[in-house]
Amino acid sequence: MNPTIDPHQHPFRIANFRAYWLSRFAGTIAVSAMSIVIGWQVYNLARETMDIRQAAFMLGMIGFAQFVPLFLLTPITGLVADSFDRRWIVRGTTTLLVLTAATLWLLTWSGHLTLGALFAAAVAFGVARAFSGPAYSALAPNLVPRAVLPTAIAISSIAWQVGTIAGPSVGGLLYAIHPEVAYGVATLLFLVALVFMFLIGPVAQPAAQTDHRPLARIIEGFTYVRRNRLVLATITLDLFAVLLAGATSLLPVYARDILHVGSQGLGVLAAGMGIGAAVTAIWFSIRPMSRNVGVKMLVAVIVFGIAILTFGVATPIVELIGLTPGTIAGFPIHPAFVLSLVALIVAGGADMISVYVRQSLIQLHTPDVMRGRVSAVSQLTISASNELGEFESGVMASLLGPVGAVVFGGVGAIAVTIGWARLFPELGAAKTFDPPEILETEPQHGEAKP
Template sequence: MTQGSLFTHRAFMRFWIGQMASSFAFQMLLVGLGWQIYNLTDSALSLGFVGLARYLPQLVLTLYAGHVADNHNRLHIMIVTRSLMTLTIAVLAVTSVLGSISPAIIYGCCIALGTARAFEMPATQAMVPNIVSADLLAPALTWTASGREATTIIGPALGGIIYILGAGALYGTSTVCCLISTLILAKLHYRHQAREKRPVTLDSLLGGLRFTWKNPVIFGSISLDMMAVLLGSVTALLPIVARDILETGPWGLGLLRSAPAVGAVAMSVYLAWRPVEHSVGRKMFVAVAVFGVMTIIFGVSETLWLSILALLIMGAADMVSVVIRSTLVQLETPDDMRGRVSAVNSIFISTSNQLGEFESGVLAAWLGAVPAIIVGGVGTLGIVALWAWWFPDLVKRDRLDMRPGPERD
């Protein structure tokens, strides 16, 4: 089966469209949450708490969620979690329309969303290798990532426009998109590989952590991504940058949130045409370094066009890292471990994203938004240098589908 046949693969296409609808809902939702909480509180710290509220449930529950993903039907898990997300966003919509929305309600809904995503992410990541054959895995992961990023372009931009009609309109649109995703996945043809269910034990819960720790390629790649995004992420501070530095409105915030995804989609199209075949380790480190440099440029920018350009390049660099890391994790992991290893990967991702938002909010409240962004970019470059020293096997990795050996050194 060739890469071209990927788009005649009915199960994958249904999965892909369902993922896009969910991502579209989530990206619009984030624009509303950030703008609404900042206008309600006028506090940079509150932006950090939004990220923290989504992160804590994932930190606590994800290892157990990985065990669940390896012992139960992953499609059923996805349907249940998407249903919970739909109901949660509906609460935001109704309370906004009624005028009863408050920071406490927003934080509570963020906790519910974090709980749902704690179970959704390991199941989702572990499903792809069971939907497509091994030779289609890398292009499937590339197009899954690019589809997600494509919705990240449209979602924030459209979300910023819809927000002009009110937060209720934005949350209502997001609710409909999440409901559509749930209904599409409910009709997905997915054959669950039944296996003997393991009891919930400490040994089972920690199995993914042990496997990840013992594999320097997996651990090095996901920890590099985690630390780089943890320090260099500017997502939580975009409402401050848009309103106070660039002096724009919700539409400008939508453009800023969309810009990294535009770069990511452009890079994903290029990678689909010219896949990364050699020196994958070095290319991943270079991509993360570019991410750090662009973060610094974004921090010093005072014009909208330069800020958007920096975010475009950040998104393109991040896509290179995402494709390489995601493919390495799946190819290096046996199927009966994929749920738990994907859970570990999810913890690293949520740590970098949600905890990164909290770290950005705290640092911005302490130093100011611009210094916080610049410090994050410099820290990212330091992480690249340190990880290159700590994980030489990852730097030497030549191809996605094989480990480096002495004969190729």
């Protein structure tokens, strides 16, 4: 870190962080827009020849297509993030996303888009995220003073969450105009993200390792996570909770065949979690969390599970109560759609609390020379919870139906959280983000600091 930077300076007053934030913001909008459009196109193409459960399974397979490259590459990409300039890693992966979006635009415009092309794009997304995730996460702490890192994490999360709000809505609306318009805008946004990443000047980074033992260094990242029980607990809690409650992959099913709101309604539903998360992230950027962080994380994950459960049974609840569709300011409003949206907003806010605590604990409890590898381990579990969670949701939907799959996931997330509170008392004991000692050096091979 540049010693001339005020250690209490707000992150947005640092030029490199501003460029980082804007790059992430533009890229997140593009990714979110493309994800919702790809999911919608996969489900619609599948429904031409399949029933609801089979088409839902195809949505799960899209998540699996993204997870496979992440799973295979993540151990290597963490080492890459600790060995090479993290800015150039992100620049390269963003270039790959530009090419992928442009290809989908061309195929859609020419009328040659197929399920195979969409699955190939999902694999390209997985490869790009495998390399960019650890580099992005490990780069952020190099841009700001340690004292304001939790604030920087909250602000960085705003870029992601606001992008998550805008992306699906923009993607759904642009898709309603014409599918290739959505891909064209996504391509331009990826280019904007690439430009801002090039505006980040030189930053401090661990010296390149020349000990010629890459396999041992990869293993050290996993060893550190395994031996630091607090880091292990925060990573694995997210893994299992979101793996089970990953209901967002089934939103195209709900939009088309359960709530009957079409692509525009799909965009609104997909933005729901982002709305709740963004509001929470803005609050934390103003009033950073500082006390009882572990307990708050556990409570947040339970609330997340309850909200997902509510989303799953919104239609039966409305039918049981006897509510009927009405209008507000002349617009038709369906109670099940409103309840589903509210449940997703609550789920997003609860998830943001979990993300905020998890990222702060992991970054502040990890030495800088290992942040790339530990971030890679974290990303692998996040990918397992998200992309593999989409696959799990697709499989469960093919067996239990969409509603049954979501209910199963919500109940599972609650049960996992209760179990983790007992299995890892370190979570409840974490009162602040501060580690027991400042971590500056890499543990020796085979060792890990507590």
